[in-house]
Amino acid sequence: MTKHAVTYEHIHTCKQTGARHGIVHTPHGSFETPVFMPVGTQATVKTMAPEQVKAMGANIILSNTYHLWIRPGHEVVKQAGGLHKFMNWDGAILTDSGGFQVFSLADLRNIQEEGVHFRNHLNGDKLFLSPEKAMEIQNALGSDIMMAFDECPPFPATYEYMKKSVERTSRWAERCLAAHERPEDQALFGIIQGGEYEDLRRQSAADLVSLDFPGYAVGGLSVGEPKDVMYRALEFTTPFMPENKPRYLMGVGSPDALIEGSIRGIDMFDCVLPTRIARNGTLMTSKGRVTIKHAKHKTDFGPIDEKCDCYTCKNYSRAYVHHLIRADEMFGLHLCSTHNLHFLVNLMSQVRQAIREDRLLDFKEEFFEEYGYNKP
Ligand SMILES: CNc1nc2cc3c(=O)[nH]c(N)nc3c(CC[C@H]3O[C@@H](OC)[C@H](OC)[C@@H]3OC)c2[nH]1
Numbered sequence: 001m002t003k004h005a006v007t008y009e010h011i012h013t014c015k016q017t018g019a020r021h022g023i024v025h026t027p028h029g030s031f032e033t034p035v036f037m038p039v040g041t042q043a044t045v046k047t048m049a050p051e052q053v054k055a056m057g058a059n060i061i062l063s064n065t066y067h068l069w070i071r072p073g074h075e076v077v078k079q080a081g082g083l084h085k086f087m088n089w090d091g092a093i094l095t096d097s098g099g100f101q102v103f104s105l106a107d108l109r110n111i112q113e114e115g116v117h118f119r120n121h122l123n124g125d126k127l128f129l130s131p132e133k134a135m136e137i138q139n140a141l142g143s144d145i146m147m148a149f150d151e152c153p154p155f156p157a158t159y160e161y162m163k164k165s166v167e168r169t170s171r172w173a174e175r176c177l178a179a180h181e182r183p184e185d186q187a188l189f190g191i192i193q194g195g196e197y198e199d200l201r202r203q204s205a206a207d208l209v210s211l212d213f214p215g216y217a218v219g220g221l222s223v224g225e226p227k228d229v230m231y232r233a234l235e236f237t238t239p240f241m242p243e244n245k246p247r248y249l250m251g252v253g254s255p256d257a258l259i260e261g262s263i264r265g266i267d268m269f270d271c272v273l274p275t276r277i278a279r280n281g282t283l284m285t286s287k288g289r290v291t292i293k294h295a296k297h298k299t300d301f302g303p304i305d306e307k308c309d310c311y312t313c314k315n316y317s318r319a320y321v322h323h324l325i326r327a328d329e330m331f332g333l334h335l336c337s338t339h340n341l342h343f344l345v346n347l348m349s350q351v352r353q354a355i356r357e358d359r360l361l362d363f364k365e366e367f368f369e370e371y372g373y374n375k376p
């Protein structure tokens with residue numbers, strides 16, 4: 001039995017749902033779950049200093065293999081002493097394998113058994129990414145959690161395409177394991193595929209669980225499918241994922257999806273939403289979304305969210321943030337990102353408390369009502 005770098009400690013399962021409260025232990029500290037992980041694709045959580053990300057309660061962030069491979073190059077990060085040192089972050093880091101970016105960003109790609117040929121989306125150079133290459137890059141980055149190299153098929157995909165893709169992703173997962181240099185320092189998570197097809201999800205889960213990864217992701221979702229398709233896919237996938245290992249739903253999500261995913265037994269989430277919508281001044285608040293550029297905020301001298309205790313809400317008014325975003329001032333992006341990240345990190349803290357109190361369904365109803373999800 002390999003001594004894994006990452007372990008999962010179960011604390012409590014909510015009596016109203018399948019949601020679990022747990023702790024994930026990594027070589028760079030622990031984090032409680034369910035957890036929202038801020039995305040720092042290019043070795044920075046956009047506009048945020050690492051101290052500020054840590055201060056809001058985030059203990060794990062994400063970065064991206066594909067992006068760091070093509071710029072500045074994984075060898076540069078390795079020479080810097082690894083990603084933690086390079087970006088001055090001493091918490092846990094999870095890196096994606098680059099599989100998704102190759103299928104979503106790069107063009108002229110050609111998927112073969114040995115890997116994927118494609119062009120660099122920045123300069124058009126020909127590139128080749130394989131399970132072995134994705135492992136070499138993540139080993140160089142030194143992330144605490146590495147993701148297996150997989151294919152994330154588009155939605156919708158035919159059953160025939162999905163079946164072939166799942167079988168190849170399982171073969172690629174074995175190649176990743178074989179290429180994994182230091183399982184005692186870096187944990188490799190398998191990624192379950194299969195789209196909306198229950199039997200393929202079960203096959204993918206069985207293939208990967210038999211390889212004894214320290215954690216598992218549900219991939220192939222949040223790629224344009226309706227939310228009820230995503231939720232149903234979770235309902236027939238999580239029961240086949242080990243209870244004593246972390247479960248990570250990739251690319252999710254919005255406040256409702258974070259709650260619905262937690263109810264269905266997911267422990268880890270990531271999404272670019274909070275920093276991406278912050279860039280056009282869209283804010284998540286306890287009363288739903290606020291578009292701060294709107295004229296009605298021009299002389300509103302209250303905080304963005306009365307219930308929020310983040311740096312932005314404690315020190316600045318809606319009118320001031322309205323002005324900064326209207327004036328294209330970069331500090332406005334920082335204030336909006338700070339608030340949105342804090343909002344999701346805080347939401348997950350409330351979810352964990354509701355799990356401990358066996359009332360996550362009640363919490364969901366209360367939150368949905370106040371956020372405005374029930375409005376027609
Ligand atoms: C948005 N919806 C969404 N569905 C996804 C599904 C998959 C998947 O099946 N396999 C893999 N390997 N990655 C996926 C990803 C990318 C997440 C990464 O993409 C980057 O955010 C854009 C970020 O990189 C810091 C993150 O790192 C884990 C997905 N994203």
Ligand SMILES: [Zn+2]
Nearest residue numbers: 308310313339
């Ligand atoms: Zn706030």
